[in-house]
Each structure stands twice: as structure tokens, then as C-alpha cells.
Amino acid sequence: xxxxNLKKREIECKVVYYGPGRCGKTTNLEYIFGAYKKQVKGxxxxxxxxxxxxxxxxxxxxxxxxxxxxxxxxxxxxxxGQVKYSSTRKLVLRGVDGIVFVADSxxxxxxxxxxxxxxxxxxxxxxxxxxxxxxxxxxxxxxxLAEQGIPLMSVEQMQKDLNRQLQVPAFEGSAVKGDGVGxxxxxxxKLTLQSLQREFKWAQ
Amino acid sequence: xxxxxxxxxxxxxxEIYRSQGLISxxxxxYKDAVNIVNSIEKLKNxxxxxxxxxxxxxxxxxxxxxxxxxxxxxxxxxxxxxxxKNLFAFSESTDQDSAALEGAVALAKFGQFDRALxxxxxxxxxxxxxxxxxxxxLQCHLASAGADEAINQYQQWYTGDLFHANQLEAVRTFLExxxxxxxxxxxxxxLLETIDxxxxxxxxxxxxxxxxxxxxxDITSIGITFDAGPRKGKMVEFDVNFQSGNMLSLIISKQENxxxxxxxxxxxLKDVQFFSPIAIFNGAGVVASKTKIKTGPKxxxxxxxxxxxxx
Numbered sequence: 001x002x003x004x005n006l007k008k009r010e011i012e013c014k015v016v017y018y019g020p021g022r023c024g025k026t027t028n029l030e031y032i033f034g035a036y037k038k039q040v041k042g043x044x045x046x047x048x049x050x051x052x053x054x055x056x057x058x059x060x061x062x063x064x065x066x067x068x069x070x071x072x073x074x075x076x077x078x079x080x081g082q083v084k085y086s087s088t089r090k091l092v093l094r095g096v097d098g099i100v101f102v103a104d105s106x107x108x109x110x111x112x113x114x115x116x117x118x119x120x121x122x123x124x125x126x127x128x129x130x131x132x133x134x135x136x137x138x139x140x141x142x143x144x145l146a147e148q149g150i151p152l153m154s155v156e157q158m159q160k161d162l163n164r165q166l167q168v169p170a171f172e173g174s175a176v177k178g179d180g181v182g183x184x185x186x187x188x189x190k191l192t193l194q195s196l197q198r199e200f201k202w203a204q
Numbered sequence: 205x206x207x208x209x210x211x212x213x214x215x216x217x218x219e220i221y222r223s224q225g226l227i228s229x230x231x232x233x234y235k236d237a238v239n240i241v242n243s244i245e246k247l248k249n250x251x252x253x254x255x256x257x258x259x260x261x262x263x264x265x266x267x268x269x270x271x272x273x274x275x276x277x278x279x280x281x282x283x284x285x286x287x288x289k290n291l292f293a294f295s296e297s298t299d300q301d302s303a304a305l306e307g308a309v310a311l312a313k314f315g316q317f318d319r320a321l322x323x324x325x326x327x328x329x330x331x332x333x334x335x336x337x338x339x340x341x342l343q344c345h346l347a348s349a350g351a352d353e354a355i356n357q358y359q360q361w362y363t364g365d366l367f368h369a370n371q372l373e374a375v376r377t378f379l380e381x382x383x384x385x386x387x388x389x390x391x392x393x394x395l396l397e398t399i400d401x402x403x404x405x406x407x408x409x410x411x412x413x414x415x416x417x418x419x420x421x422d423i424t425s426i427g428i429t430f431d432a433g434p435r436k437g438k439m440v441e442f443d444v445n446f447q448s449g450n451m452l453s454l455i456i457s458k459q460e461n462x463x464x465x466x467x468x469x470x471x472x473l474k475d476v477q478f479f480s481p482i483a484i485f486n487g488a489g490v491v492a493s494k495t496k497i498k499t500g501p502k503x504x505x506x507x508x509x510x511x512x513x514x515x
Contacts, residue, residue, distance in 0.1 A: 006459060007503075022225045045287055047280065053225065053271065055278070056314055059291065075291070091292060091313055094424070095443070108221070108229045128425050128441065128479030142224075149213060150220055200459075 002097050002196050011202055012073045013192055014095055015185075018120050019102035020112035021053065021081030024141040027175035028102060029058050029078055032185060035178060039063055041073065054080040057092045067193065068203035074189065081116070090123045098135040098192030100184055102175075103162055105142045107151040110161065117162055135191035136168045139184040144174035211240045215257075222260070227268045234261045277315025288314050301330045302446055309340055317348040328366060336448065338367070338375045342382070351388045354379060362393050369395040423447055426454075426489075426510070427477035433466030439477070450512040451492065458504040467491050467508050478512070488514045 002013040017025040026046060033044040041061045049055040057077050064072040079089040101120065103113045121131040140158050153161070155172060163170050169187045173180025197203050218233030238257050241250060280288070292313065293306035305327055312320035321344050327337035338361065345354040358379055361367055367375065376392045383390045429439040440463065446453040456464055471491040478485050492509040 004457065006457070045284065047284055049271075049278070056288075059287065088314070094292075106221075106224075106226070106229075108226070108232075125484075126479075128427065128477070128484060145220065148216070148220060150217055200457075 002200070004200060004202060006202075008071070009069055010071045010073070011196070012075065013097040013196060014075045014077065015098040015100065015188055015192060016093055016096045017058075017076070017078040017100045017102055018089075018093070018116065019081060019141075020104055020109060020116040021083070023081060023102045023104040023109070023113075023116075024173075024175040025078040025081065025102050026052075026054055026058050028100070028139070028141075028173075028181050028184070029060050029076055031175055031178045031181045032062070032076065033060055035182070036062065039065075053082060054078055055085070056080065056088055064189065070202055072193065074192075076185075083115075086119070089119070090126065093120075093123050094127060096124075096129075096134070097196060098188045099137070100188050101136060101138045101162075102141050102173075103138060103158060105140050105152040105158065106145065107153050110153060113158075114161060132166065135188065135195045136166065137184055137188040137191065138163055138166075138168055138170035139173040139175075139180060140170060141173045141175050141180075143172045144177055144179070207240065207244055211237060211244075214240060218260075222264065227264050227271070231261055231264045231268075234264070277317075279318065280314075280316060282319075285311060285316050285319055288316065299332075299446075301327065301333045305333045305336055305340075308337070312340055312344050312347075315347070317344045320344055334367065335371050335374050338371075339378050342375070342379050346382065346386075351383055351386065351390070354383075355390055355392070358392055362395065367395075421480040423452055423478050423480050423512075425479045426452065427479070428473050428489075429475040429477075430466060431474060434462045435466065439475075445507075452489075452510045452512065454508045454510065455497070455502055456506045456508055458506070464494070464506050464508075467494060469494055473510065476510075476512075487512060 002011060004011050017028055019025050029044060033040055039062045041063045044058065044060040046054065046058045047056040057079060060076040062074050062076060064074060066072075077092050079085075079092045099120070101117060103117075124131050124134060140153075140155060143152065146152050155170075159170060169191075171180045171184045171187070173184060175181055214233055214237045218230050218237060221227075221230035221233060234257050238254055238261075241247065241253050241257070244250070247253070288310055289307035292310035293303060304323065308320050308323035308327065311317075311323065321341060324337045324341045324344070327333050328341075330337070342354045342357060345357055358376065361372060361375065372395050376394055380390060380392055423444050425441055425443045427439045427441045430436050442454045442456070444452045445455045456467070458464070469491050473489040473491065476487055476489050478487055489510045489512050492511045493507075494509075495507045497503055497505050497507055
């Protein structure tokens, strides 16, 4: 849940990158850390395990500066994608204000995407939130691998699989190259702040 | 596609999956490659090619085992543990002991049991959070060492003089329930069975409260549908900032004048949804107290305590 300090006109919200294992959640944060130095407000912390897999979470604090009279700070997190870290995912998701769902465009990961989205829906439900109401943006990652002849799902297929009912903004991306990373985050932040404005009327 | 080209494409695909950390997918593609190689009759160096691919499959198998057997909860650096305490202690309580308890619980949830135990043991000295600290100590022992360690810990407390009878009874009931869920039957000694008869009456008086406390799951947030006030008929969700048994504490911003005025002490809340990490349930509550926060970052906001009366 976002923290407001109305006296100091400060707002701090939480955005979580969710998705199946090895889909590129950490790579998104690494790109943001490297490319948006002006906005980054601290070190990126990654707690990894064997093979650079996220064990607990990645964390990156950023600042958006003054927006409508309020100093806006955002905490970016990733969850561990591996199925066995279910309880950690739930912990990291607690108090979330906005979500980026990173889907893997590889054909071989089709089912994992769908299972992860279902897992997100289930975890949100346990916190009393609806996946249809939470600010959510999708990124179809790894589009660059098509150049190497790797079988990818078409964007239409991914929309049909993952976004047919949700109808949330979705962007093609290549986190490793930085393509689509900024626009995805920007859209998620926009939706998140709009949602918080509707709920708390923080903006002047 | 020419079969050699197909082999090349499959090997490239396998290699990319391997570099992406997609172990099963890479293994599967390498196996496809072996099948293709086997199907080519007049291929030079056929055996050495199969061996090279098989080596890759074996290497992936080793990696997969490492990933699967890797420690699920390694001990983190102090810096990382501090970060967990800061980021995952969700209480905005201005109460130092409650905040410290939240921090220690956050460490435990991330499997940092050694430091969590150190901090929780320190909190046993604090009357207000003693029972909750004790319960979490037992949870740590159960998660890290097993039931025997938790039972031993309880026995130590039973023979010591740190806990009041009703406090220890709350801890005993909690441990017995947790053990029962794990299929462990334990008849833990109760101070209430050995207590001085003169004190019995006083202890019996607090006993129902202990029992009620044990019935409740951790509640993360609640949704109140008001039957009076400007939000009549609407459900408003609140995060639970602190919970002690059936008592939930909410912090309501001073900006929410309407809500603060509506939530009067002793007000009955007939339609409340309680959200816990494992279930959502409906029930009723009563506003037990409403206090204006006088200091700290939440100065001017209100702390509203809601007692769950039925679920």
C-alpha cells in the first residue's frame, strides 16, 4: 500500500514485476538501473541463488520528482519466478500498488506464462485484490530472439492467451536491449498514480 | 529444410535456451538434436557429435540438480537482512516494540531464522509483545529445526518465570494447534493446571480472551460496509496495521474526516470482510477504541481498534 506523507507532500508507492522464471524481470530492473540514473535513488539490490536466479526479490528505488505538487517515489521489486518460491512471491506482492507482468515470448514458455498469470491472480485474491482492478501492464519480452530464428509466439497469440479478458496495455519488449522497458514502466506508473489519485486524491 | 540445416537450427535453439537458463527446454532440444543425428545415416563423426551433445545434456542435468537442491533460505548478509526488515515490516505502528516485532517476523518469513530468533528473544522482555514474540520463536524453531526444538523451547518457558500463566497458556494453545496440524500430538504442560487456587479465578477470567485470540488468522486487510454515515451501503477497505488476536488496529488518515467521524467507539460493524493470506471470510466487529496519534510521522491520523466479534 502506498505511503503518503501529506504534510511533506510525499508519496511512495510499490510496483512489482511479476512473471514466470527466466522471463526477464530482473533484466528489466537492471536496464532501468543503468539507463535512468537521474531517477534512480539508490543501489539495486538483488538476492540471487544458483545460476543468477532471483531467490527472494530484486529491489530498486526510483524517484519521479514533483508530480502535481507531490514528491513521488517508487519502489520497484521483482518476484522470484520459480514455482517453488510461491510464498516469497506472495510476501513481495503484499501492499503492491502497480504490476508489470513480464511474459516470455518464447513458444516453449507459453504454458509458464499462463500459469504465472494465474498465480498472480490467485495471490492478489488472497490479499483481497482483483487482477481486473489493480493497475497492470504487460510486456511481451524477448522479441529480439526472432532475429535468431527462435520460435516466438505472435503478439496476437500472446494477447489472446494472456490479455483477452484483462485488456490491459501491453508492450513488446527486449529487456536485454532495453527496448520497451521504459514505455512499459511509464505506463504502469501512469496507471498506478491515476489509481492512487482516484483512491486518495493526493494530487493538488 | 535440409536435415543438416534442421540439425543446426535445433542446436542453436538449444544453445539459446541454455544461455537463457531454460534448462528443461534446452535439454529437450538437445535430445531432439541427438535423434536427428541418429537419423542421418552417412554422417561423418556421428559418434563424436552424439557424445558432444550428450555431454551438454549431462552438464544441464548437473545445473538442474544444483538449482533444485540449492539452499532455499541461505543466511543473507546483515545489509540484506536490514533491507528485508525495512521493506517487509508493514506495520506503520509508532510503537517501537511492535515495529521491532514486525521487523523480526519479516526476517523469519524470509528464512533468516538466526537473527530473527535473536531479535525475538530480546522482545520477550517486552510485556506488550511477549506472547507474539514467543509464538514466532516457536514458528522459527518449527521451520528451522523441527517440532522437538519447539517443544523444548516451550518446556524451558514453562519451567522459567518469564511468562504469566495466561500468557503461557496462549503460547501453549498456539503450539499445540500448530503441532496438531503437522500431525504431532503433544501434551504440553499448562501452568493453569498447577496454579495456586487463589489465583485461579483471576486466570480463568482471562482464559476466554486467550481462546478467542487463537481462533483468528492473520488478517491483512478488512472491508467494512457501512450501514450509516456518508458512505452508507459502500464497502471501504482498510489495511490492518497491527493485529493482536481478535483485535485489529487500523491507521486512518486525518484526511478521511468522514470515516473517522463515522467510526465511533462501540459502533457495531455488522458487515465486515476479513482478508487473510489464506482465506477471505465475512463477519462482524465492533469499534473498540479510536485514538488520535499525537506524535511521529502519522501525527494527526487516527488509530482505530476493531474487535472481531463473529466470523
